[in-house]
Amino acid sequence: MSNLTNRQVLLNAHPVGFPVDTDFKMVETPAPAPADGDLLIRTIYLSLDPYMRGRMNQGPSYATGVEIGDVMTAGTVGQVVASKNDNFAEGDFVLCGNGWQEYAVSDGQGVRKLDPTVAPISTAVGVLGMPGMTAYVGLLDVGELKDGDNVVVSAASGAVGAVVGQIAKIKGHRVVGVAGVQKKCDYVTGELGFDACVSHRSETLADDLKAACPDGIDLYFENVGGKVFEAVVPLLNDFARVPVCGRIANYNMTEPPSGPNQVPSLMQRTLVHRLMIRGFIVYDRAHLQDDFLREVGGWIRSGQLKYREDIVEGIDNAVRTFQGLLRGENFGKQLVQVSDDPTRPA
Amino acid sequence: MSNLTNRQVLLNAHPVGFPVDTDFKMVETPAPAPADGDLLIRTIYLSLDPYMRGRMNQGPSYATGVEIGDVMTAGTVGQVVASKNDNFAEGDFVLCGNGWQEYAVSDGQGVRKLDPTVAPISTAVGVLGMPGMTAYVGLLDVGELKDGDNVVVSAASGAVGAVVGQIAKIKGHRVVGVAGVQKKCDYVTGELGFDACVSHRSETLADDLKAACPDGIDLYFENVGGKVFEAVVPLLNDFARVPVCGRIANYNMTEPPSGPNQVPSLMQRTLVHRLMIRGFIVYDRAHLQDDFLREVGGWIRSGQLKYREDIVEGIDNAVRTFQGLLRGENFGKQLVQVSDDPTRPA
Numbered sequence: 001m002s003n004l005t006n007r008q009v010l011l012n013a014h015p016v017g018f019p020v021d022t023d024f025k026m027v028e029t030p031a032p033a034p035a036d037g038d039l040l041i042r043t044i045y046l047s048l049d050p051y052m053r054g055r056m057n058q059g060p061s062y063a064t065g066v067e068i069g070d071v072m073t074a075g076t077v078g079q080v081v082a083s084k085n086d087n088f089a090e091g092d093f094v095l096c097g098n099g100w101q102e103y104a105v106s107d108g109q110g111v112r113k114l115d116p117t118v119a120p121i122s123t124a125v126g127v128l129g130m131p132g133m134t135a136y137v138g139l140l141d142v143g144e145l146k147d148g149d150n151v152v153v154s155a156a157s158g159a160v161g162a163v164v165g166q167i168a169k170i171k172g173h174r175v176v177g178v179a180g181v182q183k184k185c186d187y188v189t190g191e192l193g194f195d196a197c198v199s200h201r202s203e204t205l206a207d208d209l210k211a212a213c214p215d216g217i218d219l220y221f222e223n224v225g226g227k228v229f230e231a232v233v234p235l236l237n238d239f240a241r242v243p244v245c246g247r248i249a250n251y252n253m254t255e256p257p258s259g260p261n262q263v264p265s266l267m268q269r270t271l272v273h274r275l276m277i278r279g280f281i282v283y284d285r286a287h288l289q290d291d292f293l294r295e296v297g298g299w300i301r302s303g304q305l306k307y308r309e310d311i312v313e314g315i316d317n318a319v320r321t322f323q324g325l326l327r328g329e330n331f332g333k334q335l336v337q338v339s340d341d342p343t344r345p346a
Numbered sequence: 347m348s349n350l351t352n353r354q355v356l357l358n359a360h361p362v363g364f365p366v367d368t369d370f371k372m373v374e375t376p377a378p379a380p381a382d383g384d385l386l387i388r389t390i391y392l393s394l395d396p397y398m399r400g401r402m403n404q405g406p407s408y409a410t411g412v413e414i415g416d417v418m419t420a421g422t423v424g425q426v427v428a429s430k431n432d433n434f435a436e437g438d439f440v441l442c443g444n445g446w447q448e449y450a451v452s453d454g455q456g457v458r459k460l461d462p463t464v465a466p467i468s469t470a471v472g473v474l475g476m477p478g479m480t481a482y483v484g485l486l487d488v489g490e491l492k493d494g495d496n497v498v499v500s501a502a503s504g505a506v507g508a509v510v511g512q513i514a515k516i517k518g519h520r521v522v523g524v525a526g527v528q529k530k531c532d533y534v535t536g537e538l539g540f541d542a543c544v545s546h547r548s549e550t551l552a553d554d555l556k557a558a559c560p561d562g563i564d565l566y567f568e569n570v571g572g573k574v575f576e577a578v579v580p581l582l583n584d585f586a587r588v589p590v591c592g593r594i595a596n597y598n599m600t601e602p603p604s605g606p607n608q609v610p611s612l613m614q615r616t617l618v619h620r621l622m623i624r625g626f627i628v629y630d631r632a633h634l635q636d637d638f639l640r641e642v643g644g645w646i647r648s649g650q651l652k653y654r655e656d657i658v659e660g661i662d663n664a665v666r667t668f669q670g671l672l673r674g675e676n677f678g679k680q681l682v683q684v685s686d687d688p689t690r691p692a
Contacts, residue, residue, distance in 0.1 A: 054618075225613060244617045266612070267571060270625040271590045272400075277623040279616040 004031035007315050009100035011066045014058045018252045018326065023056070024072070024319045031103040038105050039085045041078040043098055046315070046336040047125035048074065048322050049159070053251040072100035072318075075125045077114065079342070088113070093343070095124040100318050102338055116343040119300065126159055126333040127307035128297060130282055134245060135163035135221075136292045137285040142278055143219050143243040150215050151175045152232060155223035156197055157184040157308075159333035160245060163296070164221045165194050166305045176212045178228050180328045187331075191306060200224070206231040216240075225250040233266055236275055244279040252326065308332030350377035353661050355446035357412045360404045364598045364672065369402070370418070370665045377449040384451050385434045387424040389444055392661070392682040393471035394420065394668050395505070399597040418446035418664075421471045423460065425688070434459070439689070441470040446664050448684055462689040465646065472505055472679040473653035474643060476628055480591060481509035481567075482638045483631040488624055489565050489589040496561050497521045498578060501569035502543055503530040503654075505679035506591060509642070510567045511540050512651045522558045524574050526674045533677075537652060546570070552577040565589075571596040579612055582621055590625040598672065654678030 005028050012025035034040045055066050055073055066073055076099065080092040085108045088094070093114040098104035114121045119128055126132065138160075139145050151168040155161040156177025165188070168175045177188040177197040188197040198208040209231045216237040222229060226249030236242070269275060299305035310332040312321045318336045325334045351374050358371035380386045401412045401419055412419055422445065426438040431454045434440070439460040444450035460467045465474055472478065484506075485491050497514040501507040502523025511534070514521045523534040523543040534543040544554040555577045562583040568575060572595030582588070615621060645651035656678040658667045664682050671680045 222613075229613070244613060247613060247617055250614065267568075267575070267590060267593060267623075268596065270623060271593055272625065274625040274627060274630060275623075276625075277613075277616060277621075279618070279620040279622075281620060284620060 004103060005029075006031040006101055006103040008071050008102070009315065009318055011056060011068055011070055011072055013068065015053075015056055015252075019053065019056060019319075019323060021319060026316070032105040034082055034084050034105050036084050038107055039080050039088045039111075040082040040103060040105050041076075041094060041096060041098060041111075042081045043076045043078045043102055043104070043315075043338040044093075044341050045077040045122050045125060045311075046074050046100060046318060046338050047076065047129070048318070048325050048330075048334040048336060049131065050246055050248045050251065050325065052322065053248075053326060073097065074099050075130060076338075077121050077124050078104075093121050095129070100315065102315060119297070121341065121343055122309060122311070122335055123300075123307070125335070126309060127163060127300060127305070128293065131159035131333060132163050132296055132307075133289065133292045134282040135160045135167065136296055137282060137288050138221060138243040138245050138280060139164050139167055139219070141285055141288060142280040143221065143241045144276075145171065145173070145219060147172075149173055149218035150213060150237075151219045151221070152178065152209070152213065152217045152235075153221040153223070154178040154200070154228045154232075155246070155248065155328075156188045156194065157192075157331060158223065161221070161223055162188070162192055162307065162332075163305065166192055166299075167296075168219075169193050170299060170304055174215075176209070178209070178224070184331060187308070191308075200228050206234075210235060219243075221245060222247070224248050233269055236269060236273055238273045240273060240275050242275065242277040244277060248326065248328075309335055311335045311337050313337045350449060351375075352377040352447055352449040354417050354448070355661065355664050357402060357414055357416055357418055359414065361399075361402055361598075365399065365402060365665075365669060367665060372662070372665075378451040380428055380430050380451050382430050384453055385426050385431045385457075386428040386449060386451050387422075387440060387442060387444060387457075388427045389422045389424045389448050389450070389661075389684040390439075390687050391423040391468050391471060391657075392420050392446060392664060392684050393422065393475070394664070394671050394676075394680040394682060395477065396592055396594045396597065396671065398668065399594075399672060419443065420445050421476060422684075423467050423470050424450075439467050441475070446661065448661060465643070467687065467689055468655060468657070468681055469646075469653065471681070472655060473509060473646060473651070474639065477505035477679060478509050478642055478653075479631075479635065479638045480628040481506045481513065482642055483628060483634050484567060484589040484591050484626060485510050485513055485565070487631055487634060488626040489567065489587045490622075491517065491519070491565060493518075495519055495564035496559060496583075497565045497567070498524065498555070498559065498563045498581075499567040499569070500524040500546070500574045500578075501592070501594065501674075502534045502540065503538075503677060504569065505653075507567070507569055508534070508538055508653065508678075509651065512538055512645075513642075514565075515539050516645060516650055520561075522555070524555070524570070530677060533654070537654075546574050552580075556581060562586075567591060568593070570594050579615055582615060582619055584619045586619060586621050588621065588623040590623060594672065594674075655681055657681045657683050659683045 010025045013023045015023045095112045153161045153164045156179045165175045175194045177194045185197040188194045196212040217235045222244045223246045225247030310330045315338045356371045359369045361369045441458045499507045499510045502525045511521045521540045523540045531543040534540045542558040563581045566588045568590045569592045571593030656676045661684045
């Protein structure tokens with residue numbers, strides 16, 4: 001074991017605005033050796049998600065931030081390469097949170113075994129993992145989806161948005177997506193079956209969205225903030241609900257934007273139209289995990305719910321890929337493949 | 347009947363900003379005569395409430411606006427002076443919505459008889475009426491008051507705020523009010539028993555509120571908007587709830603204020619702290635009326651819940667009094683006494 005090298009990506013500086021290369025540092029250390037009760041896990045897939053940008057900041061957030069010199073946090077799928085823990089055997093595939101590195105030792109706490117015959121192991125950090133469950137609980141529990149709701153979801157081709165919209169379609173709703181480039185919009189309406197998709201790059205976004213939502217919006221699943229949110233607010237119907245999942249357009253701002261997008265107009269509409277705006281974090285709703293796996297797992301097996309992965313190879317590419325994710329350059333759930341996946345046909 | 351004169355206050359113009367005298371017009375017409383099935387009601391008390399400012403605007407709101415030439419809308423307490431309706435007798439006291447006028451004819455729809463031996467009839471538009479029920483449903487149903495919540499309420503000496511805070515105190519919570527002048531703050535902590543009250547006129551409002559809320563805020567009952575809301579947002583704890591009842595500080599604005607009070611910071615906090623912000627209108631929650639009357643009525647009879655009325659005499663003073671209400675000059679539930687109240691000791 002001792003001759004294994006572990007490449008790790010550390011936080012080198014708290015970013016000011018958009019994270020630059022020097023905010024990260026790649027180091028090589030010897031892979032740790034498992035003590036009694038431990039297992040050594042080789043990372044296969046590293047999940048990159050927008051929430052990680054918040055973890056890089058100083059100061060309080062809903063989760064402990066990454067300190068300078070720490071390994072960047074991430075959900076990972078891996079394989080046990082050595083086990084001194086009776087609950088795990090060499091060769092087991094596992095879901096864990098080992099972060100941006102090739103190897104890690106764990107005592108098995110919070111490590112979940114994956115069965116590659118049930119679903120591809122990469123889905124454990126995607127459609128059947130945190131992003132999928134975020135979509136599920138945000139739409140149904142936080143957003144209180146009701147019969148007849150006109151649904152709009154931003155980042156519609158992304159790991160969360162694609163599941164939100166497809167669940168709403170399965171449940172019989174009219175669904176409009178907001179995405180970036182044309183090929184993503186085409187995917188959203190073609191492959192995923194949304195009723196319409198508008199591009200946030202359009203000069204006429206507000207008008208495009210209004211035209212795509214002739215009956216207004218009853219549920220807006222908020223992933224992006226910024227100008228998309230501004231275009232949505234005037235279209236929110238009485239009793240509309242806004243589950244707030246993410247605000248990616250604002251994550252790299254160093255000061256509040258100026259412009260007409262101000263609290264009073266939002267709050268005025270909140271009052272007059274009895275809006276409900278509710279922030280949420282998927283981990284607050286862990287009691288819904290079984291429902292999620294049963295229901296969404298079933299839809300995936302039946303082919304009703306589709307997913308797309310955007311897999312980049314090599315931990316060397318993690319920083320560049322994360323930067324691309326924050327710019328919306330990914331197309332589907334962003335993964336970094338750190339080492340071979342023996343379950344995936346070559 | 348036909349020689350009765352009916353003084354009425356009509357909307358003369360949609361206000362631009364703060365309502366000025368010429369936005370209203372007082373006219374005298376002959377009091378209408380009741381047809382078969384009708385009753386003629388003399389207005390005793392006219393309720394003035396901040397929501398009326400919204401009704402004076404052009405364009406859609408949650409209720410039909412007042413058109414130019416219409417009598418200003420208001421909840422009223424009156425006495426039947428002539429009845430051709432079997433359900434009402436001359437002399438009956440009634441709750442109705444006859445607006446800013448001395449007399450009105452009704453077919454009895456939506457008119458509720460009042461028993462002056464149960465509670466003073468004026469309370470039917472106050473603590474046992476719409477403002478009281480707004481407090482009750484906003485705090486308990488919309489705001490989902492939970493054990494241990496630290497509660498803050500703005501317009502704390504007002505018709506709604508005073509009931510919000512007292513219910514929260516009865517239920518064992520720590521309650522901080524925000525009010526204007528010192529005598530109101532003294533009333534809120536003295537008579538009403540809140541734990542603290544800060545003045546929104548203080549130069550150091552944000553610091554004062556922070557000092558008064560050492561454990562942050564779990565439930566903020568929003569009546570005022572503006573700088574009070576700005577001071578509240580940074581203090582909202584995880585899972586805080588903000589029932590949005592009113593935004594009086596913003597009602598007379600002709601354009602959105604500039605400054606640091608912007609959507610992104612509010613929405614960022616909503617996300618990180620999983621806030622729930624929900625607008626509501628009391629009429630959406632009519633199913634809670636019986637609970638409200640039973641529970642709040644009981645607290646009033648037991649002396650646990652106090653109320654204060656600010657009664658101005660004469661319909662001639664309605665406009666000036668409404669303008670004062672919008673400036674926060676009232677102290678307690680604002681009523682205009684339009685004619686004699688035979689149930690009130692001289």
